[in-house]
Amino acid sequence: xxxxxxVRGLCKRFGGLAANLDINFAIAPAxxxxxxxxxxxxxxxxxxxxxxxxxxxxxSIFFSGLDVTGAPPERMARLGVARTYQLVRTxxxxxxxxxxxxxxxxxNKRLSIARERAMQVLDFCGLSPRASEAxxxxxxxxxxxxxxxxxxxxxxxxxxxxxxxxxxxxxxxQQAVELVRRIRAGGVxxxxxxxxxxxxxPIADQILVLDYGxxxxxxxxxxxxxxxxxxxxxxxxx
Amino acid sequence: MSVExxxxxxxxxxxxxxxxxxxxxxxxxxxGVMDIVNFAHGEFLMFGMYASxxxxxxxxxxxxxxxxxxxLLLFALGAAVYQTVVRRIIHASMLSQxxxxxxxxxxxxxxxxxxxxxxxxxxxxSLVSGAVRLxxxxxxxxxxxxxxxxxxxxxxxxxxxxxxxxGVALEATAADRxxxxxxxxxxxxxxxxxxxxxxxxxGIAGGLLSTFYPVFPEVGANFILIAFxxxxxxxxxxxxxxxxxxIIVGLVEVVGGFLIGPQLKxxxxxxxxxLVVLLRPQxxxxxx
Amino acid sequence: MSRRVLLSxxxxxxxxxxxxxxxxxxxQNFLILAMMTAQLAVAWNILGGYAGQVSFGHAAFYGLGAxxxxxxxxxxxxxxxxxxxxxxxxxxxxxxLIGWPCFKLKGHYFxxxxxxxxxxxxxxxxxxxxxxxxxxxYLPLREEGLKxxxxxxxxxxxxxxxxxxxxxxxxxxxxxxxxxxxHYFRAIKDEPEAARSxxxxxxxxxxxxxxxxxxxxxxxGTLYAQKxxxxxxxxxxxxxxxxxxxxxxILGGVGSLFGPVIGAGILTGIEEVTRQFFGGSGRGxxxxxxxxxxxxxxxxxxxxxxxxxxxxxxxxxARARSGSTG
Numbered sequence: 106x107x108x109x110x111x112v113r114g115l116c117k118r119f120g121g122l123a124a125n126l127d128i129n130f131a132i133a134p135a136x137x138x139x140x141x142x143x144x145x146x147x148x149x150x151x152x153x154x155x156x157x158x159x160x161x162x163x164x165s166i167f168f169s170g171l172d173v174t175g176a177p178p179e180r181m182a183r184l185g186v187a188r189t190y191q192l193v194r195t196x197x198x199x200x201x202x203x204x205x206x207x208x209x210x211x212x213n214k215r216l217s218i219a220r221e222r223a224m225q226v227l228d229f230c231g232l233s234p235r236a237s238e239a240x241x242x243x244x245x246x247x248x249x250x251x252x253x254x255x256x257x258x259x260x261x262x263x264x265x266x267x268x269x270x271x272x273x274x275x276x277x278x279q280q281a282v283e284l285v286r287r288i289r290a291g292g293v294x295x296x297x298x299x300x301x302x303x304x305x306x307p308i309a310d311q312i313l314v315l316d317y318g319x320x321x322x323x324x325x326x327x328x329x330x331x332x333x334x335x336x337x338x339x340x341x342x343x
Numbered sequence: 344m345s346v347e348x349x350x351x352x353x354x355x356x357x358x359x360x361x362x363x364x365x366x367x368x369x370x371x372x373x374x375g376v377m378d379i380v381n382f383a384h385g386e387f388l389m390f391g392m393y394a395s396x397x398x399x400x401x402x403x404x405x406x407x408x409x410x411x412x413x414x415l416l417l418f419a420l421g422a423a424v425y426q427t428v429v430r431r432i433i434h435a436s437m438l439s440q441x442x443x444x445x446x447x448x449x450x451x452x453x454x455x456x457x458x459x460x461x462x463x464x465x466x467x468x469s470l471v472s473g474a475v476r477l478x479x480x481x482x483x484x485x486x487x488x489x490x491x492x493x494x495x496x497x498x499x500x501x502x503x504x505x506x507x508x509x510g511v512a513l514e515a516t517a518a519d520r521x522x523x524x525x526x527x528x529x530x531x532x533x534x535x536x537x538x539x540x541x542x543x544x545x546g547i548a549g550g551l552l553s554t555f556y557p558v559f560p561e562v563g564a565n566f567i568l569i570a571f572x573x574x575x576x577x578x579x580x581x582x583x584x585x586x587x588x589x590i591i592v593g594l595v596e597v598v599g600g601f602l603i604g605p606q607l608k609x610x611x612x613x614x615x616x617x618l619v620v621l622l623r624p625q626x627x628x629x630x631x
Numbered sequence: 632m633s634r635r636v637l638l639s640x641x642x643x644x645x646x647x648x649x650x651x652x653x654x655x656x657x658x659q660n661f662l663i664l665a666m667m668t669a670q671l672a673v674a675w676n677i678l679g680g681y682a683g684q685v686s687f688g689h690a691a692f693y694g695l696g697a698x699x700x701x702x703x704x705x706x707x708x709x710x711x712x713x714x715x716x717x718x719x720x721x722x723x724x725x726x727x728l729i730g731w732p733c734f735k736l737k738g739h740y741f742x743x744x745x746x747x748x749x750x751x752x753x754x755x756x757x758x759x760x761x762x763x764x765x766x767x768x769y770l771p772l773r774e775e776g777l778k779x780x781x782x783x784x785x786x787x788x789x790x791x792x793x794x795x796x797x798x799x800x801x802x803x804x805x806x807x808x809x810x811x812x813x814h815y816f817r818a819i820k821d822e823p824e825a826a827r828s829x830x831x832x833x834x835x836x837x838x839x840x841x842x843x844x845x846x847x848x849x850x851x852g853t854l855y856a857q858k859x860x861x862x863x864x865x866x867x868x869x870x871x872x873x874x875x876x877x878x879x880x881i882l883g884g885v886g887s888l889f890g891p892v893i894g895a896g897i898l899t900g901i902e903e904v905t906r907q908f909f910g911g912s913g914r915g916x917x918x919x920x921x922x923x924x925x926x927x928x929x930x931x932x933x934x935x936x937x938x939x940x941x942x943x944x945x946x947x948x949a950r951a952r953s954g955s956t957g
Contacts, residue, residue, distance in 0.1 A: 157828075181828075182827075183830050195825075196822055197821050198886070435929075435933060445874065446926035449918050450925075604758070607758060610751045616747050
């Protein structure tokens with residue numbers, strides 16, 4: 106089966122610092138890939154390269170067979186790649202519904218239709234009771250979920266989640282895991298950057314481990330958990 | 344176009360550019376330390392000019408000797424402005440910050456107009472009045488002294504920032520506020536000092552200018568836009584950059600004015616600003 | 632009909648009837664000035680309030696509108712009613728031209744760039760003798776009446792034209808705000824990077840905002856020209872005018888429909904009061920008052936009158952809720 110996302114030999118340098126070096130991997134449709142690694146490993150940089158916020162210094166990125174290396178975020182959104190942010194960036198002057206409507210407007214500029222579709226997404230994410238609340242009044246966990254809803258509203262084929270579970274209580278982490286499962290069941294692939302292991306190990310099909318900008322391991326969660334290189338990288342961090 | 348005229352124009356541009364540099368150093372310092380663009384910076388210059396003027400008119404003290412006093416007065420004013428007003432908007436939106444310094448600008452102009460009327464004043468027969476001849480070239484002594492004074496003041500600021508503990512602490516606060524705080528640097532005090540020094544720079548520039556430039560409440564308007572151009576060209580936050588950029592802008596202004604007419608000087612300088620921020624946003628030496 | 636619509640109609644009716652109640656010509660002139668300022672503030676708000684791109688150079692559009700219609704009238708006898716459209720289009724094209732590179736700039740850089748552009752325009756017009764240069768342009772007094780867009784005997788027609796232009800500008804603003812553009816503008820204002828990741832092309836929509844804003848601002852310029860029958864760079868292109876209309880919007884409440892109108896009303900009122908009690912701008916007292924108002928709003932009431940009102944009514948509702956349950 107042809108891959109949904111293919112990253113080949115990706116490099117990203119900032120001045121003299123190589124944040125990503127020779128990264129190779131692929132994501133199949135409706136697959137959940139976890140991206141882990143110690144702090145400073147280059148996870149966010151890789152994430153931003155795929156999302157279109159950084160232009161890679163070398164290598165290439167293919168999405169649905171198209172070369173999207175260096176494509177801007179707007180184009181990635183139209184092609185079906187959606188992302189969330191580590192520090193939530195919900196639109197603070199708008200309501201929950203309006204936040205998601207901004208996303209649904211991409212595919213249909215008629216406001217009434219866009220709103221309807223946004224409500225459906227809010228339903229899916231369990232946020233419809235809060236639809237007319239100001240986004241700024243939501244708790245952090247709720248705002249994270251709103252960001253996921255907003256990203257889903259783009260009808261993406263690939264969802265990029267950036268540390269969406271940081272700071273959540275164990276119960277909230279379970280809710281988030283459930284949501285990711287349902288997203289995958291809807292046919293959406295997910296690339297999940299995470300530190301919260303309970304949030305990613307149970308659901309990931311594959312785990313990618315980065316350290317010092319390079320991929321040091323890739324495999325199922327069990328394989329990766331027992332990989333000596335991975336253990337060394339995490340022990341070395343403390 | 345003779346060699347003499349070219350040299351005369353170049354030196355004029357250099358001299359006024361040095362004064363621009365001194366004005367911009369203060370402006371860029373505030374931006375570097377706290378990310379605020381002070382639209383009222385020209386009014387510090389204006390108050391410096393008035394301080395110099397009144398000390399001369401009322402007490403017959405020559406501007407050259409009252410410069411340190413002017414600097415001190417303006418330092419106090421700058422620090423006071425920070426403590427009373429600016430401190431409250433450090434965390435406010437950029438729009439609030441812009442409007443706060445805008446409001447200060449208008450308030451200060453109003454105060455000056457109220458206290459001293461909109462009339463143009465000038466200092467005649469100060470110690471540095473007169474001209475200097477160099478062969479066929481003639482230069483105003485006040486302008487030369489102003490240029491020299493600007494170099495001296497800028498050098499002092501540079502030495503302060505680079506060689507004194509307080510100055511280094513200031514630079515640290517500019518580079519990384521949180522880290523500086525964690526290292527025990529009293530950030531509020533740094534901000535106050537930055538505003539004081541910035542105002543003093545503008546005040547000294549005003550004092551130097553008062554020997555040959557007319558003094559009136561709106562005079563700040565003539566310098567604030569140029570100061571922005573210098574800061575942008577030099578790189579927001581870079582003192583050395585402001586110094587080099589000041590000279591460049593001074594040259595562009597005078598040479599450009601000579602080539603295409605003095606009325607279009609300002610347009611030329613502002614065009615330079617647009618070119619810099621669109622083509623090289625970090626300026627000469629600014630942070631990218 | 633909703634309460635809002637009824638209220639709007641009531642206000643419009645009152646505004647239309649006002650000249651019959653307020654018969655003093657100078658008071659009528661005050662109302663005209665207030666409405667003209669309000670119209671400019673509402674137009675500015677489309678770009679600065681909704682889309683969050685704060686411009687301190689809108690006087691350039693105002694002046695371009697005034698000069699375009701006036702020059703076309705003087706040189707070619709073109710009716711100001713067509714000239715107003717021509718001015719709007721010219722200002723809009725200019726806005727798109729400078730907006731395209733300048734919208735790359737963020738924050739302070741953009742704000743200063745708007746000042747720079749407007750000042751350059753003013754310098755050019757001050758030195759452009761073909762359009763009057765620093766001396767300015769006098770508009771011809773040959774005819775009077777609606778067709779000529781000149782009224783002498785009574786200033787009343789200007790009142791209704793100003794009111795009409797204000798209502799038109801409000802309608803455009805409201806239509807934009809309620810369309811998908813409203814959502815996109817607010818997204819661009821709140822979190823531009825997040826908007827990008829939702830497929831929003833920032834530059835394209837900022838250009839839409841500045842196009843509408845500049846066109847309407849320029850129309851206001853033509854109205855000014857036809858009313859005063861004299862324009863010069865100092866009166867229609869000054870940065871102080873740009874600051875005033877931005878301030879009116881912020882004072883009333885940026886990003887709301889009627890905020891700019893309220894702010895313009897307050898500002899014009901203050902100007903009038905300072906003129907009567909402190910005798911004009913000779914002594915600087917108006918500047919002092921102006922400056923203090925700006926400071927008060929910027930430091931304590933950044934959300935303006937509307938924002939303050941909303942906060943107050945929210946607090947009242949919260950107290951009522953806790954009062955009824957507690």
